[in-house]
Amino acid sequence: MTFSTIYGRYHFKRMPFGIISAQDEFQQQMEDAFQGLEGFEIIIDDMIVYGNTQEEHDKRLAAILQRALVKGIRFNEERCKFSVSRVKYFGHVISSEGMQPDPNKIHAINNMPSPSCREELQTRLGMINYLAKYIPSLSTKNKKLHDLTKVDLFIWEEEHTQILEDLKSSIVSNTPFFNHKSNNMELIVDASSHRLGAHLVLEGKVTVYASRSLSKTEQKYSQLEKELYAIVFGCKHFHHYLYGRHVEVTTNQCPLETVVANPIHKAPP
Known part of the structure; x- marks a missing residue:
């Protein structure tokens, strides 16, 4: 320069x-x-x-x-x-047991006041999204808050306050440790009309969560396609945990078993 x-x-x-x-x-x-x-x-x-x-x-x-x-x-x-044997690193506490949110990070989120404008709401959502792996179904829970960031007139109502408080408590009550010592993992996925969700289970304990919204085009998929897409989403999102390990995938769509069991040339269009 x-x-x-x-x-x-x-x-x-x-x-x-x-x-x-x-x-x-x-x-x-x-x-x-x-x-x-x-x-x-x-x-x-x-x-x-x-x-x-x-x-x-x-x-x-x-x-x-x-x-x-x-x-x-x-x-x-x-x-x-x-x-x-235990260290704080970028909002997480890492130890031989695994990883969990930094208590200081949780304390800061719990003490956030209600936002007074769209920019403040975006800041609060950013802080919560940083700990998304610890919050189940986050994209579903914060949908109305995200929608509020897209409107021209910002009006904060009691409903929004309750959603924000629920998100705060979700972080506090769902602080799973997770480690990568086991080679056997279970990937549990689900899909709704507007969202994809996935989480990993290790030795019967939920260890990490992920979710995302579906685009307008993706929302037009059939429910079976959405459920299969949820598996793809979960495998890609957790690739760094799953690669090289035996993974058992759990879904509530039994017809998927027939789809994935058949050769690719017999799969439905």
Whole structure:
């Protein structure tokens, strides 16, 4: 990036403030710097290193530190935490048991006042959507709130207040841990006239939720097509959990068994 002045043409030696692509560029630089190493996740300047055992963790951490030394990347020791079994990371609490919402995040959502304008409502919905994996049937529960963001005249009524409070309590009462140690998972899906829903069950316990609205075109599908589409949606959405594992799919549409059991050339149009 260069700029011209009366004294000549200059370019920055460091990324300046205010550049829209700065965050994406920084993320790419960090990913490139630690490429090829295992057992870590990095988002901008926040990194987490993990391992199944203390020995594996320490080995991976040593590799990260050595790579940082080679690349000239420095860490602030006061902001680092080493060898902990529980850590807060981007709105989640991660431990050996799995993951759950950060209590501070839940507290902030619970203390949100009712919005006074469309922009405030969008902010509140954004905070709730960040924890969507912990809320069953979210796209159904917040439909009327989303509809309110699309109208010209913003009118907040008692019905909207109740919906917002119900969403808050859903996060509090549904805080499942989930981990990926088991190779056997159950994917439960469902479809309504306007929504798709899916959730994963591990050892009899619901671990994570997902849902989305159907487009106007998708709403015209037959119910059987919607139910099959829900399976596709669930498999794609949870691909990073399901890939390489035995998955049992549960749906309330028995006719789907006949459809998927037949060869593809015998499937109905």
